[in-house]
Amino acid sequence: MIKTFALPSKAVKLHCGEVRRPKQVKVSKARMELSITKPDDWHLHLRDGDLLQAVVSHSAQNFGRAIVMPNLRPPITTAAAAMAYHESILKALPSGSNFTPLMTLYLTDSTSPSQIKIARESGIIFAVKLYPAGATTNSQDGVTDLFGKCAPVLEEMIEQNMPLLVHGEVTDPDVDIFDREKVFIDTVLRPLVQRFPRLKVVMEHVTTMDAVKFVKSCDEGHVAATVTPQHLVLNRNSIFQGGLQPHNYCLPVLKREIHRQALVAAVTSGDKRFFLGTDSAPHERQRKECACGCAGIYNSPVALSIYAKVFEKAGALDKLEAFTSFNGPDFYGLPRNTSKVKLSKTPWQVPKSFSYAAGEIIPMAAGETLEWLPDSVTV
Ligand SMILES: NC(=O)N[C@@H](CC(=O)O)C(=O)O
Numbered sequence: 619m620i621k622t623f624a625l626p627s628k629a630v631k632l633h634c635g636e637v638r639r640p641k642q643v644k645v646s647k648a649r650m651e652l653s654i655t656k657p658d659d660w661h662l663h664l665r666d667g668d669l670l671q672a673v674v675s676h677s678a679q680n681f682g683r684a685i686v687m688p689n690l691r692p693p694i695t696t697a698a699a700a701m702a703y704h705e706s707i708l709k710a711l712p713s714g715s716n717f718t719p720l721m722t723l724y725l726t727d728s729t730s731p732s733q734i735k736i737a738r739e740s741g742i743i744f745a746v747k748l749y750p751a752g753a754t755t756n757s758q759d760g761v762t763d764l765f766g767k768c769a770p771v772l773e774e775m776i777e778q779n780m781p782l783l784v785h786g787e788v789t790d791p792d793v794d795i796f797d798r799e800k801v802f803i804d805t806v807l808r809p810l811v812q813r814f815p816r817l818k819v820v821m822e823h824v825t826t827m828d829a830v831k832f833v834k835s836c837d838e839g840h841v842a843a844t845v846t847p848q849h850l851v852l853n854r855n856s857i858f859q860g861g862l863q864p865h866n867y868c869l870p871v872l873k874r875e876i877h878r879q880a881l882v883a884a885v886t887s888g889d890k891r892f893f894l895g896t897d898s899a900p901h902e903r904q905r906k907e908c909a910c911g912c913a914g915i916y917n918s919p920v921a922l923s924i925y926a927k928v929f930e931k932a933g934a935l936d937k938l939e940a941f942t943s944f945n946g947p948d949f950y951g952l953p954r955n956t957s958k959v960k961l962s963k964t965p966w967q968v969p970k971s972f973s974y975a976a977g978e979i980i981p982m983a984a985g986e987t988l989e990w991l992p993d994s995v996t997v
């Protein structure tokens with residue numbers, strides 16, 4: 619299991635889970651500090667087995683709650699499976715943690731409306747996830763007929779006030795990979811909100827100015843979006859800079875700089891429809907660094923530092939807390955967290971990798987120096 623970060627007082631060899639202040643960086647005594655309501659992560663992959671054990675403490679350190687994605691193998695398609703998965707997550711948590719996993723159901727063409735009722739009654743399931751079949755990691759059992767076979771389920775979701783979380787990309791191989799989000803908005807999402815205006819929809823991990831425009835054109839209480847750290851600080855050059863960079867490959871794929879700028883403008887504007895969702899998606903190193911690498915960036919250990927950097931750079935640190943801690947629970951109709959976290963402007967070095975029982979995980983910004991160290995990371 620990965621240990622809590624600890625900054626050693628003396629320079630020591632960097633081990634898994636430790637964070638070291640680089641020697642050359644001087645920290646001023648009067649360092650800047652931010653105190654914000656504890657954030658939640660509204661889009662997270664915790665996986666299962668050894669990988670779950672390896673990553674869950676990073677989310678538990680930094681976040682109060684997380685919407686846990688159901689794209690396991692096999693996927694979490696029933697309330698019973700979600701309850702069992704919920705149990706394994708609780709078991710994997712460090713002792714004393716009060717991190718709360720909010721479970722989701724994986725929508726298929728054969729999901730029945732009664733599953734939605736059972737899910738709501740379970741008290742632990744908070745959303746249903748739409749993966750268009752073949753769009754992303756473990757989406758092969760996803761939806762092929764949203765407007766036909768899934769319509770009764772969508773009606774029941776409206777009844778139960780259960781949001782639909784959407785991986786918003788078309789899967790047509792003839793559509794350019796950089797256009798798949800835009801085409802999805804035009805051919806699926808806009809028709810969806812027209813036909814089901816009372817359905818709550820979260821467009822997950824938005825990556826384009828088209829998505830920003832679409833979300834802003836919708837009704838505030840019904841359509842919202844999560845935004846990842848990587849889509850706020852990287853553009854598509856980062857996939858190819860100095861050679862192929864598998865650890866910058868995620869879906870939806872990073873886009874042009876103008877799209878990144880549109881996302882930064884959206885989140886730092888204070889618009890309530892945008893909130894924190896890391897899409898932290900760990901894969902074992904060998905599954906990223908190979909001939910057919912998996913999509914997904916592991917960012918839980920660095921997400922808060924990166925979000926804070928983005929808001930600071932935009933001169934909008936006053937809007938950070940709403941994005942990280944208010945807009946999400948408000949949209950889901952859940953109470954905001956009551957505890958606080960502090961972020962201090964202390965340089966810290968991201969570990970180059972995390973070892974675990976089945977291999978290694980390379981985090982986003984591996985080996986880089988970041989600022990805005992959360993107080994869950996002991997200095
Ligand atoms: N984002 C990713 O690139 N990968 C995610 C799936 C997803 O969120 O689409 C994963 O589960 O690995």
Ligand SMILES: [Zn+2]
Pocket residue numbers: 754785822823869870
């Ligand atoms: Zn996705």
Ligand SMILES: [Zn+2]
Pocket residue numbers: 661662663687897898899
């Ligand atoms: Zn995801």
